[in-house]
Amino acid sequence: MACVSEYGSEKKMAEGGNDAELLKEKANKYFKEKDYENAIKYYTEALEVNPSNAIYYSNRSLAYLRTECYGYALADATKALEIDKNYIKGYYRRATSNMALGKFKAALKDYETVVRVRPNDKDARMKYQECNKIVKQKAFERAIASDETKKSVVDSLDIENMTIEDDYVGPKLEDGKVTLTFMKEMMEWFKDQKKLHRKCAYQILVQVKDVLSKLPSLVEIQLKETEKITICGDTHGQYYDLLNIFKLNGLPSESNPYLFNGDFVDRGSFSLEVILTLFGFKLLYPNNFHLLRGNHETDNMNQMYGFEGEVKAKFTAQMFQLFSEVFQWLPLAQCINSKVLIMHGGLFSEDGVTLDDLRKIDRNRQPPDSGFVALSLCLSHRTVGRSVSEE
Template identity: 55%
Template sequence: MNADTNGIQADPVSEENKVKAEEAKEAANKLFKAKNYEAAIAKYTEAIDLNPNAAQYYANRAFAHIKTEAYGFAVADAERAVKVDPTYVKGYYRRAAANMALCRFKDALQDFRIVAKKDPSDTSVKAKLAECKKIVNKIEFEKAISVDPRQKNLAETIDLNAIAVDSSYDGPKLADGQITREFIEDMMECFKNQKKIHRKYAFQIILAVRKMMLELPSLVDVTIPQNCKLTVCGDVHGQFYDFLNIFKINGLPSEENMYLFNGDFVDRGSFSVEVILTLFAFKWLYPTSVYLTRGNHETDDMNKVYGFEGEVKAKYSEQMFELFSETFTALPLAHIVNQKILVVHGGLFSKDDVTLDDIRNIDRFGKRQPEHGSLMCELLWSDPQPLPGRGPSKRGVGIQFGPDVTEKFLKRNNIDLLIRSHEVKENGYVIEHNGKCITVFSAPNYCDTIGNKGALINITPDLQLNYKTFEAVPHPNVRPMAYASQFGGLFT
């Protein structure tokens, strides 16, 4: 082997393989530009196999992994890039981006500093460095003054009577503090026209739902009555106009037309406030017909990076974001439908002995950011894999679980099926693990770039499943992650 004084030792590569590797890389670049990221990853891998000494190949594959939200794989590739060539700036930049996506802010800050030092003229990097430093400093400050989150109860300090509604306000109003279907329909029309409801009514909606959620266990039992149906929807990610289209094709929530929205209501899409207020309003109106599961994006750290915190502050206030944050911690983590179908946002666990009672008894209060390795974290973050057993998460959080893991879990708990979300799918849904694990994703043309369909699942009282898929609909000219400060361009 030849010793590289700057990086790792490099194996000799023939000129023929170098040429073939470049051809594979160029093919991968074309696939990447066509947004065919999985195929691009395969071609970058081919290039790496032919020539493992080119830092650019790892950095390019890291970027493709970022596009598929495989942030754990992206970090690994970026690290390989800087080991191969410690002077390769893009490797540090890709690692910073992947660590930002994982909310590893200190690690990202270190790499942004390296990039800024190597290229001091890049104003975009300087801005990202400053923003990342601000986040790290804020987190350190919050730790220094922190108290038990259970004692931090902003909800009890809000005096609705002290919030006046100006006579010039011409939007929908809550009469006597009570929610009505007419109010919600007027509110959706208001949102559709890019208007806001008064902050007093927004606070009332959030407070009412928070009170409901505090009374629920972490695993909620759902029963579908006769002559009713339950619709399970996956991630909607602030895509309000596609969210409205779900109601257009499947009907508005009602006592007979039940819904379970399975997490990731907010972030990425720039109409997250409109989505979450509509969902909360319907939950308030139909508490036993509308169900909401917490997703990995209903957490503070993700909201800092992916836009929801910035959006709430821009449209309302920091106080309202804090109230949303408190409410997100109260959201249930799972639902069991007719005692036979478990619905969670992410997936299963790193151990085999988990029971439904273990899920039901998770103390979800006081943990705004789920701890790595906890049942709660794995519920929100894990993904299925085709191979048996368990593997490290491509995301860098949670695990990947195989068909045998699913089978054992279902058998142990006497249930038939796992429905989860968390992953974009080309056709909106996919059935895996011998029909025992279903992924449903309800944000079509995710982030205005992926081109996927959205899907939903209608479930009858006798647990028959019917799938509907749908395309994206037009929305106002507001880009995804428009409120994500300096970091929107890293992931879109």
């Protein structure tokens, strides 16, 4: 009987393993089609059948990386290594996750492991060198930084004496102010892929920084039952998609408010056009046009995903530094009618977080490795709304 029982158990395990492999292959198919949500679904089902397979965790980690769910990607890569400490792809996935989360020292350690085992892997070596450069740069910045010596880019600007050349025929601020006419002209100018004059761009940035710096980390608004607000997720430099939103839903106005929930830049080729348009409407309708910070309004992401390079190519490194300062003043969350909470990164992994905790966040910084600022920005990229209370 014991032999029969053992045979039956082994047969069941083999059948389960086959089922898990079929689910993995199905997930791989969705992954190749870039349907990452379904890929994650079937990798998860495969893990439910066979929870001790490092490859399944590693594959799901990569799918999470593609959807920018870096916290989940990190957890899966770590689990893969717990199952098999020699699984080199696990180190690569974990390094990539930590890199995206700004945990550069942890990432560097894993990249070192990958390079040591695979010395001829050009991609791994490139990632290692990039990460090593960032670690050294951060160490240098910490060594020379102090609150007393840190100055804003604004202090070094002389906007009033910037000259707008005679041959520039594009939109200009009216007496230094953003108007609806200016916004319409600027959107058409951008639509034709023309560059705004640097003086106008600097004027918008300096003014919006002043507006954002006066806002709380948690913005709270009240809407009447007859009022509506349009909430938009990641625009990611897709300027023509932004124009289409306004075409379908109407331009922002006092009676047509909007909330854009982070990730305005990176990936797309027109991040500057998107963010300057959004900032312009924030200046035009400060109480009816709302912006929240996403994980792509951070230096690490802008360096890796293109916005820094775009600003430097179209304008200057100095302007990117000013964008970095402005991004740090973007609010982190918004609460509507004390019932609906909106933030870019999703809800916290720790219990007991209250609205008052969000109000107290000192947000004028790059996101740390942990804490509310990191959690609200980096764990996910989905637009999230949830009913809330003060408790």
